[in-house]
Amino acid sequence: MRNIPLSKKGESLERLLKSRIVFLDGAMGTIVQRAGLSEDDFRRGVPSLESSQLQLKGDNDLLNLTRPDVIKKIHLDYAAAGADIITTNTFASTSIAQEDYRISGDLIEKLNLAGASVAREAANEAAAETGREIFVAGSIGPMNKAASIASDVSDPSARAVSFDELHAAYKAQMSALYKGGVDLFLLETSIDTLNVKAALHAYLTLIEEWGERVPVAVSMTVSDASGRILSGQTIEAFYASIRHAKPLFVGLNCSLGAEKMRPYIEAFDRIAECYTHCYPNAGLPNPLCEFGYDQTPQDTAGHLFEYAKDGLLNVIGGCCGTTPKHIAAIVEKCAHLPPRKPRPPRSALVLSGLEAFESPDENAPFIFVGERTNVMGSPAFRKMIKEGRFSDALSVARSQVENGANIIDVNFDEGMLDSPKCMAKFLNLVGAEPEIARVPIMIDSSDWNTILAGLKCVQGKCVVNSISLKEGEEVFLSHAAEIMKFGAAAIVMAFDEQGQASTLDRRVDVCRRAYKLLVERAGFDPEDIIFDANVLTVATGMPEHNSYGIDFIEAVRRIKASCPKARTSAGVSNISFSLRGNNKVREAMHTVFLYHARAAGLDMGIVNAGMLGNYDSIDPKLRIAVEDVILNRGAAATENLLSIADSYKVDPAANNDAHRESDWDRLDWDERLLRVFLKGEENRASEVAMHFYEVLKDPLKVIEKPLMGAMGRVGELFGEGKMFLPQVVKSARVMKAAVAALQPYIEANLSAKKGAKVVLATVKGDVHDIGKNIVGVVLACNGFDVEDLGVMVDSEDILKAARNASVVGLSGLITPSLDEMARVLQAFERAGLRVPVMVGGATTSDLHTAVKLAPLYSGTVVRVGDASLSAGVCAKLASKESLEVFSLETSAKQAAMRSEFERQNSDDSDCASGLLPISEARKNAFKCDWSESKRARPGFFGEKTFELPLSQIEDFLPWQMFFKTWSISSTGSKVLSDLGKVEGLDCFFKDVLGVLTVLRHSIFPKIRVGIYEANSDGDDIVVRNGSGGEVRLAFVRSQLPNSHGKCLCLSDFVAPKSAGFPDVVGLFAATAGVELDNIAQNYKNQGDDYRSMIVKTLGDSIAEALSQYAQEKIFTPMMPSAGASMPSVGVSAAYTGACHACGGIRPAVGYPSYPDHSEKAKFESLLHMKDSIDIELTQSYMMVPASSVSAVWIANPQARYFTPVVCRDQIEDYANRTHKDLREVLRYIKIKNL
Template sequence: MSRKKENKIEKRVKEKVIIFDGAMGTSLQKFSLTPDDFRGKEGCYEILNLSRPEVVSEVHASFLQAGCEVIETNTFGANRAVLEEYGLGDKAYEINLAAARLVREVASSFSTSDRPRFVSGSIGPGKKLPGLGQISFDQLKDSYYEQAAGLMDGGVDLLQVETAQDLLQIKAALVAIFKAQKEKSKKLAVMVTVTVDSSGRMVLGTDMLTLITALSSFPLFSLGLNCGDGPQTMVEALRLLKKNSPFLISALPNAGRPALKDGKYIYDLSPEGLATEIKRFVEEFGVSLVGGCCGTTPDHLKAVVREVDGLHSARRNYRFSPGCASTFRAQPFRVKPRPLIIAERTNVNGSQAFRQLLLKEDFEGMMEIARAQQKEGAHLTDVALATPGREEVADFEIFMPKLNLQLEIPVMIDSSNTSALEVALKNYGGKVIINSINLEDGGVRAQEIIALAKEFGAAVVALTIDENGLARTAEEKLRVASRLYDLLVNKNNFKPSDIFFDPLTLSLASGDRHYADAGRETLTAVRLLKEKFRQSQTILGISNVSYGLPAELRPYINSIFLSLALEAGLDAAIIHHSKIRPLQKIPEKILKLGQDLILNRHHAGYDPLAELLGEKLSLSSATLSSSRQDVVPEKALVEAVVNGESARIEALIKELLKKYSSLEIINKFLLKGMDRVGEFFNQQNLPLPFVLKSAETVKKALTCLKPYLPANGARERKGKIVLATVKGDVHDIGKNLVALILEANGFEVINLGINQSVEEIIKAIEKFKPQAVGLSGLLVKSCWVMKDYLETLSEHGFKIPVLCGGAALEKSFVEKVLKPAYGGEVYYGRDAMAALDIMKNLAERKEKSAGSADV
């Protein structure tokens, strides 16, 4: 549903920061309310909208008198699911209608042309989380629909999903709200505020980047925070929202941390303290909507009004990356090096083992396959469960909740059954990709799936199939894709960045001359699609090209086709990535024949398919490694690192220790191997899963070498460094290698691990007082996170030297982007030995400085 026309509050926020009210419950507790006032439903403050409306109105008026511009309805727990616990379920609509009318009447009496007052319909989380299976999606959605309908009919200006703790709960509320808006032909602003702990995560473990991505396709007015243990616990989350959210930011904290005293909760933050923190939020984090939550009184809000009324929120230069998300992790659609890897072994058509587990109803076994793909480095997993003789809808109902709570990588839902798709979407909190839509029936089914995707905030794969079947030439594929784009974007207001175009390819195994150009036409189509639809992505199911070829040949042909597709600009690939071969590991003859087959370089007397089939293919991995018996162990160790062959490591290390010290083995051979891995990675010749295999190989080598490393420096350390992989990055082999080298050379290393926030790094600096900090990350986005961290360190007054390193990081980026972002020294740690040299220089400088001071 398009919301292009702004309402009054959307216009007002462009003029100034908007101030919400404070805590309803805290104010109501000051009245001498009796059980009769609650009609025997003590604890249900929502019933007061009917039983004591004048008390509720008085609270609203007190906040309006304090200068607040937005007053929330007294409906935090006024949905049927909660009210049923008091025997009031049937009064849900009535209570919300009355609550909205109460605020509307009071707010209108205070509203003027130069200071309009607005009414926000409060929609709380309830007491049961769908993500934990405590309540069904449909139960919660229906409950929220009834509540939203009452609030809208009562005249609210916006709807506020607040104190949210579960992505699936938020989705249930948004689906209900937008359904009510559509049916009532009312377009109100919708805001979402979540509650986080001090680490910036929601109760199920969702961080802010994941939250932003999961909700990115919904037309939200604002996304922010409320409740919690006061303003300080919001800082890390607000910093991430500032840098990454495309939505306006809201912050409505509690008045500090609550403490129980004489049977009542007492909050420790004064009005002035709250106002100071909220002003900081506006000026430092670009927060546009502010107010209070638990424990905040009219006095608190009066102080906030004095501090921020009339201010404009700080300008934000955010970087939003379109993507998908699980409950725990955001995954950008654009990755470097390409492709976005979508594993295919949770597809009953792509894995016989997975199919057999489903037939045995071994859903835990199916989860093991999903987790294995995650461990191997897949970015997503493609889930298809349609099996003859089984109920696809029922299987999704069982399997999706497990994926929702147990798998870190997001999912692609692969089904043409709209009922199965809907059930899958209702049981998954993150943002999925739906595979797929096409125009086979002219677009009827596509329209149904698009409607579902919009309703649940999903992305889609669009296949180049129309009424004439699968488009074969590049031009036909582009024409069908253009029709699909028109249907999605122009007719359904779908975001172009949420579209994956799949130009499809046919198998080259038949030898039929009519299909000989299928590979080349698909590759050309990828280029054309990338040129025309720059905001959208391209995707291919890679293994289709080799379907029907001998099993020994398929991995090679798939790998060659993937390489050519990446050259053409392919963004994403559905593949069994552990069977993909880097080009440098494919025999030259097979490589040439495969390229000639795919690019249709047939000519008289030369048939690449026939020659491929004629190959004995004793060139398999066993043959490829047959000559390694003669390779000297020095070269063999480097090759083992590059190829990710951990099985050979122990024997090679044992042999090399006869000639070299442990440090020499690391410096001369392991680092050389990792350098080559880094080169292949940066040239996009080595997909991420192979980098991870190499990393595991190095990890095993370091474990073998650790007992032989010198223990010098255990008594007298040369210096101290804090090392951390930045937030959103879970790769640490390079960082761990740096730690090992530094420790072996007498430096003390505090290794914080992966996925570390800047707040955690600051705490470590303050606690351990190091001479330097090392920031690490494998991914391209991690380079920009480093910039954010450096800016934050500067804002906190730190000037400690910072070393930055990682496979995607380049010296030019450090010089042009990272150094200007920091008030202290920034160094480019190209590898572990470079980091050692930097630390030695810092240690020498410290010694000289200490010597000068002594003199």
């Protein structure tokens, strides 16, 4: 392929792409539908069509033959609009796509020839008229059958079409298009990567025949917010699968509409070494709109302008619903922008399953290839396949992936098996299992036909294992060329015409020769070459085999040095074959061999991860003996190893659990104790506790000494950041189980010496307890005796419990909880208590604690803002020695904060420096030019309820928020990428996913939505309900001007009454459901606090996901152009950056820009939340269930979130205009600086 020259037209197009953005045409079907054609128009002049008994209207490709004048005019209109590339009307002109119309044979070729000819004719005429070169792209659609998607629910291996059938159809279409004179091929609206690979294989075969490389472009479509192609691949995986064909440009078409394509365009921009494109639909279908879709030419052009302006695109056009007017608007808007620069080639091995796998050239992690899906290497797998239990065999593959395999090796080379058939069936089944198919496949066979069968079933970029020179250069290069056409990487064995290379020099020489042939003659990318220098068995007793291990290691070093960018691999288990049956010694041999081979540069190993150990953990005597053999350190090395091997032999009948038991048996009891707590092995807690009871004869001493000692170690590791909170929670469960085992022995003695007692409570009116529960776990792990009073706890109950406590912890999420905390402190003061108090929760702050809480109480009051700090603070508060010093330090800091606060707020205007009086702030409101505004209207007014399955909103789950709650301080995507790398993290995430699975079948998330006409009135928004009544929503205005001199209020973004037209706002409430709290309580009742906490933290994330879903899937589609034409009226680009891609903003009640919790009562009056979705309000306006949220939706694209800074004069004004007592306002409004 490397030596096939680019066509002349291809060279010309490439020059144009380097110089500027290139414009593609728009939809064909949209214009045809508006042409008013009859059934006769689809038949005339073609006898076979005229006699057809089927309705042909709608098969637009037929018009190439029957009404070429209509098609030509469409092409000319697009060229006149500024299109540089016009696409042929051949989207469905393949034998497979035309099956429904019973069109086949010569007529298929005629459709494509005619389609290409009419487009060529139009392009030449337009070029002559405009003086611009116009290119013709041969449109090739995705087919109506998919090769990698199961066609039968009862048989996941069944497919509606084969690779070979697709290949033949695509090859015939491309041949005809080429004859007709197209300048490039455009594979568009791709929904299945395996279909695309069949087309690209046909393309690569044809350009060899033609002797010139007509460019090809590849365009995929995403079907939902996951950003994956229909067959399941991510964009990165898709690109890895088609990159081998060297497309001229890649990107997206059709899909979700331009406004939602940014993340996917950005993904292509990050990885594509070629040019990129986007030609979206004109929004969503809407028969009431002029163009049949809801985006005007200006709308579509505006969205594409933003992407092009950011340097993301080289080719821009339109898909469904776009017209020449759309293309003209796009050209006018984007023509002056510079084109994107393609990314430089990556020096990495890139493979893919449903997800991409990349191994960079430098400092890449070792690649583990799972070997158990191999009939030669796994008797259990071979038995399943021979018995036809393919579905059971999938469990072996799944286990390999779960155990950390980056790639799975699949082999069916067994004399009694039909290898090609087995390979195809199994890989089709794998393709239907996303948790397996997400990793790349290694197709392993010594039979070329089996390899081909596998290549035709895998949509991702796989690895062929293997090819070699043993049949000579001609066969070797032929196989390499075929592998390249499938886009696969290849393992190259160190074999040549003389046989297997077994000496050091022969291994290196054979690999160097193969490398030169592949790179220089075949054009193989060196990154896709993986050498296996033959791992041969050592410790056989034959002296000539003694150097096999060290020779392989040294061969790896030399191959890496002399074959730039190539990778190396090893079939690791071969090294120990002489000791089969002794798994302990084999594991040590594999571990030692890999340790030294990796140091020499080995990139990849085909190995059973279950038979790998830790190099430093191998018994030193065994490790030295094994190392002597692997590295050939002495003639007696084999004899020495064999002499000790039997002492490590495990009973062959023993299973893995028994093997693990033997590891347990080798630990002393102190080591076992620590392991149980650090690993969270709850099933062993009773055994450990009872052992120490037998030793100490006193259950209380068992708790005080070994158990609390182990928990103390857990606390230390957590404090040092060496354990995650989920692991700590599991350790706490071990402690609970151990104490439960001792309970019968301690019931008679209740005077057990415990750590300092800490009473925790969520105050009255508040039901949030996630943070409090986490603090409880952290404190328990640090030896404190924790009494958790629960939620909604009255001050008197807290007082009663506090009399016997060393420390009290008060928690609250909502603003009214601050007042409840104050009441608790006042009750303590009246009762004469001096117990130290910690306060925490989202609504608390150090300043509020110093100014509003600490002065109420003579004891110490301190805010703890992070669960991980609670143990340290508690230790200081609970110790008489440290309490006095800590209290004095805390009091001094709080006094200084109060003084500074009083100084800043002592001005006669009641406003701190830099803040404006409310009357002046209103003069600096943000103002829109409403006279020029054209606001969209929603699809309905009034209220609706949406009950959603959890699976429908899972893509919106805010994992960053979830992990932060668990004190895992990273972004959600970073944490997810760390799975399998950070000890304990993947186990925790498996537990989370397990709970999520339970929730899918147990909870019923709901959203209650209201759409209303509304107008702003000063700082209020007046909402009109369906019965003609009005509800006034009250907001606050920031009195601190922003960088643009504006004092913002949410009402600024809704049209005032003076605008002369009604604006629109939305209200919604969403809940994870009452069932969620019941599930959490059930776990707690079963003693599983860990999963109870997971349920609650997931509940809050689900509520937030519902909020995001409401904005993106409910509000925005109902008003797709909401505020789209709103002028910026001179506002700078930085300011209008607040415009949100998913349509406006959704400030929640109680959050900074909408701070008054009592406003939720107005939501109840409009939405009837209690009756519709079972949300109730407490006396403090807390929403129950706790995993609920309420918010207002403002569609204005210039609306933005902000945190208002206010003065007392506004709060007094707010109280007057809402007819509330000032103290009530201060109780329910949440303002950071008050």
